[in-house]
Amino acid sequence: MTEVGIDAIEIRTGKLRLDLPGTFAPAQGEDPGKYTKGLGLNASSFPDSYEDIVTMGANAAHRLMEREGLEPEDVGRIDVATESSFDNSKPVSTYIAGCLEQVYEGKFSHANKGERKFACVAGTQSIDDAYNWIRAGRNRGRSALVIATDTALYARDDPGEATQGAGAVAMLISEDPDLVSLSTEQGYGSADETDFLKPNQQFPAVDGKRSVQVYLARMREALQDFESVADRTHSDDFAYIPFHTPFPGMVRKAALFGYRHMIRDTSIEDDLAEEIGRQPREEAFEDEEEYEDALREYMDGLKETDAYREWYDRIVEPTLTISREVGNWYTGSVHLARASALRTAVEEGRDLTGERLLVGSYGSGAQAEIHAETVQDDWREKIEGMAASLDEQLAGRYDLSYEEYERVHDVHNHAIELDGDIEELTVPDEEFVFEGWGRMGERKYRFVE
C-alpha cells in the first residue's frame, strides 16, 4: 500500500514577541516562576497590525511552495484548520489561495478548498482528510496543502492570557512523503464537553482547570482506542512523543499519565516496584476515592524516579522547545511539537530514519486523537530547511513593551475601534499583508516586495 504522510513543513510566527517572565509577569504582579517553571513558557508570539490568520497562513504556504519548487497545479486541495476564523461562510483557504495567486502564474481553480473546525485538533483532522483523499485515489498525483493558522488571544485578565500565541504551520501531504508517513491505525477519545468554546465571540469562554482534566481524560481514551487497533504501546517504542501543547506544563502532566500506562505490566514497572511500589489496580480497591489517592501517591513517586526523568528528557522535552518561545498556536501546536522534536534530532546529529513517533492531538469540546508516524529517508534535509527559516524568524521578532502589548491586543480585538493611525512595529518584507476591507466586508491582502 502507498505510504501517505507529511512531505514538508514550514512554520510562520507572528512577528512580535512578548517576554512572559520579564515583561508580562511583573506588569501583572505575578512571579516569573509561574511562567518559566509552572507553565513552561518564556515568550508569546503576536501578530503585527498587518498580520492575521490569512497572512501568516499564506506566508507559510508561499515559503513551503518556494522551497519545494511547487506551482498551483501541483496542489489539489487546500484545507485550513483554525479556531480564529472571521467568516461563517467563506473559508480562510479561499483568501490564502487568492494571496498565492498574486505571486504565481497558475491558479488554484482545480483545488478543493475548505476549513476545518474542532478546536486545536482540527489541524490533525485536516491531515486526516488529506490522507483519506490520497488513499482513495482521488488526488490525481497532486499533494494537499494543510495550513493550521491561529491567533490564540484571550480576553485581557483571563487566566488564558498567560498562554497566548500566534502563528501558522503549513504542511504538504503527499504520497511517498519525505518526512513522516502516517499509520492507518488511529485512536479517538471524544465527548460532548464545555471546557473551552467561542459561541460566536472572538475570545474564548474557558474553564481552564477543567480543560486540563478533560485533555487528560480524552487523551487516555484515545491511547486505549489506539491500542485496540495497533499493538500495545511501550515507553521504548517511540523516538519522540509530540503532544498538543497549549503550554509545556500541560504536556508534563500528560506525559506522566502516558508513561504510567505504557510501563504497566512491564519489566520497568517491576524494576521500579522496590522504589515506589507497583501501580495501584482498580480491582484491588472497594472505594473509588482510596484508589484515586493511591494513584496520586504512585504518580508523585513515579515523577521523581530516574527512569521517568530520563525518559521524559529524551522523549518528551525535545518536543517543547519551539512552543516555549511562541506560546499556544491552537491548531498548529501539536505540529510545532513534532517539528521541535525533529529539529532537536538534527541538532544532535541523530539518525531517525525508520524510527517512530506517537502523536497525541487534542481539541477542546472535546476530542483527542492518537496515531503513529514513521520517519522517512529524507527527513533531515526537510527539517534543516524548515529550521533555518524558523530560526531567522524567531531571532527577528520585535520585543514588545507592556504598553505596546496592550495596544497590540486592542488592535486585534474586533470589539475595539481604535482612534488614529495604527502603528506598525515591524516593516513588511517579501510577504503578504492585510490592507483593509472591501465593499462587502471582505478582507483585502497584497504582497509586499
Ligand code: COA
Ligand atoms: N513557581 C513555580 N510554579 C508556579 C509558580 C511559581 N512561582 N506559580 C504558579 N506555578 C505553577 C502552578 O503550580 C501550576 O502548576 P500545576 O498545574 O502543575 O500545579 C502552574 O504554574 C500554573 O499556575 P496556576 O496558578 O494554576 O495558573 P492559572 O490559575 O493562571 O491557570 C491555566 C492555568 C492553564 C488554567 C490557564 O492558563 C488557562 O486557563 N489556560 C487556557 C486553557 C488551556 O490552555 N487549557 C489546556 C488544555 S487545552
